[in-house]
Amino acid sequence: MLSHLRPALVLLVALTAITGLAYPLAVTGIAEVIFPADAAGSLIERDGKVVGSSLIGQNFASDGYFHGRPSATTAPDPADASKTIPAPYNAANSSGSNLGPTSAALAERVKGDLEKLKAENPRQPVPVDLVTASGSGLDPDISPEAALFQVPRVAKARNVSEDTLRALVDGHVQDRLLGLLGEPRVNVLALNLALDDLARR
CATH class of the missing domain: 1.20.5 (Single alpha-helices involved in coiled-coils or other helix-helix interfaces)
Incomplete structure (x- = not known):
């Protein structure tokens, strides 16, 4: 044996x-x-401190910043561990909402987001990625159209001209990988850091 x-x-x-x-x-x-x-996590440093990763989105809620896609990630409820609460961009719990097209909760959330976004910029159609969550809930990028849609709100909050912000967005558009793969995109964290740099000038 x-x-x-x-x-x-x-x-x-x-x-x-x-x-x-x-x-x-x-x-x-x-x-x-x-x-x-990339091997170190694509970390972004500012003044010697790590402020995030170019691969993981962050929750920017202030009107003075560009916002990313909605995030469906959750965290345990501190009051009741058997329940969860919304925790946008929770990298420890990457997931989609698993809500289907017939879900009343999803339809209600999208309707509320649409109304809020239309109030911000009534002249433009709302880009779909501003009302739909990604499968991971951690998407760091938005479409150039989604970034440009937010320009009037950010310009008003920061008292900056819309033309200046449009130029800033255009400068942060990343093209398709090798000109073929994916779609043009804007990294929200990189754009918001550039926005803060603009305010310091």
């Missing part, structure tokens, strides 16, 4: 060492050499 058990144990230890230790360390080491910023 030992003659059958020994090869199985040796194989288990060898494969655990190779696939559980050597391979992950090699891939991590190569990634840190070739893509150091």
Whole structure:
């Protein structure tokens, strides 16, 4: 029996060492050499402090900032651990809402968001990504149309000309990857940091 058990144990230890230790360390080491910023989490620093990641959205609620997509992430209710409460952009609980097109709760939320956004900018159609949550709830990007839609509100809150903000948005549009993959997008955190830099000038 030992003659059958020994090869199985040796194989288990060898494969655990190779696939559980050597391979992950090699891939991590190569990634840190070739893509150091990406391997470290694509962190964004400001004045020596980490303010976020370019890969994870943040909740900007002030009228003086551009807002990201709605986020359906939740967190445990401090008053009752068996329930959850909305916690936008909770990276510890990435998820969509799982609400389907016939959901009354989803229709009510979208209707409320639409009314609020139409009041902000009645002259423009509301971009769909400003009223729909992403599958992860952590999407850091919005469409250029969604960013431009918010220009009047941000300009009014910051007392900055709309033309200045449109130019700022245009300067932060990232094109399709390799000109083919994905859609043009604007990273909300990067745009809001540039907005703060604009205010310091």
